[in-house]
Amino acid sequence: MSQAAGLFLVDEIMLVAIDENIDDGDxxxxxxxxxxxxxxxxxxGIVIDISALEIVDTFVGRIIAQLAGIGVLLDAPTYLVGMRPAVAMTLVELGMTLPSVRTARNLQHAVSRLRSGR
Amino acid sequence: MNRLPRLRGQLFERHEITVEKDIVRARQAVGRAMDGLGAKAIRKTRLVTAASEIFRNGLNYGGGAVALIHCDAGNRMVWVDCIDDGPGIEDMALALRDGYTSGTGLGRGLGGAKRLVDEFDIVSEPGVGTHVRLAGRA
Structure with missing residues (x-):
């Protein structure tokens, strides 16, 4: 895989930074x-940062839901952070509300929720 | 295959979509076209998302496609054509229905794309190919 996503372990939390140029295979x-x-x-725990993504279409949305599902099965609660407002509106218009994915406003919020076990 | 009418406006960019990276390149070009017309984030995001869906269909179902992006500055519209010579769509009503998929998507691709844009047109003929056209106002 190219540099389309970075994984960083920080204080036992896996941070995932997704690059704007990520393609389906990546x-x-x-x-x-x-x-x-x-x-x-x-x-x-896992925190997935999608602030670099200009769009989330149904394919990427489905994979994000799967990433969160994998996290749950591995006992690593998963938060999605950094969704742009226009991306959130478009996802809702597409009917993809990602009900199984926990979101937080930013990295700090996600980490503090993971720390407090919520 | 019945052809969609020729577009007015300027050809902005043309992209061949033969690998996954081409989907990214072509949708980013749609974004630049919207930026060129000064589009707001939400309008740009809607069109780029819809374009991403149809480009992926062109690659995965059509076996590759050509993307044509036109700017109509007078009407502040960006037009996106995705043309493939793949197997075509047998049942258009079914393909456009929300929730339908013949592949690996969530089934919101084509129907979802239609909902996000200001103009949507599609012609398809089994064995000949598919031509999808989208437009978004900037």
């Missing part, structure tokens, strides 16, 4: 890599 590869890394590093 994001599918990210699923595998994230699952491996969370397991290998015993991460206690």
């Amino acid at each position: 994001i599918v590869a990210l699923q595998d890599r994230l699952a491996e890394e969370v397991h290998a590093n015993d991460a206690q």
Whole structure:
């Protein structure tokens, strides 16, 4: 996989930064890599930052939901942060409300919620 | 295949979509076209998202496609054509219905794209190909 997504372990939390140029293959590869890394590093939570993404279409939306699902199964609660307002509006218009995905306003919020076990 | 009428306005960019990275390049070009007309974030996001859906369809179902992006500055519209010579769509009403998918998507691709744009047109003929046209006002 190219530099389309970065994974960083910070204080037992896996941070995932998704690049604007990520393509379908990259994001599918990210699923595998994230699952491996969370397991290998015993991460206690996952925060996915999509602030670089100009759009989230149905394909990327579906993968994000799957990433969160994988996190839950690995006992690593997953938060999505950084969604642009126009992206949120467009996703709702598409009917993709991502009900299974927990969101937080920013990285700090996500980390403090993970720390307090919510 | 019945052809959609020729577009007025200036050709902004033309992209061949043969690999996944081309979807990214072509949708970013749609974004630049909207920026060129001074589009607001929400209008740009809607059109770029819809374009991403149809470009992916062109690649995954059409076996590759050509994307044509036109700017109509007078009407402040960006037009996006996605043309493939793939297997075509047998049942158009079904394909446009929300929730339908013949592939691996969530089934909101084509119907969802239609809902996000100001103009939507599609012609398809089994064995000949598919031509989808979208437009968004800046």
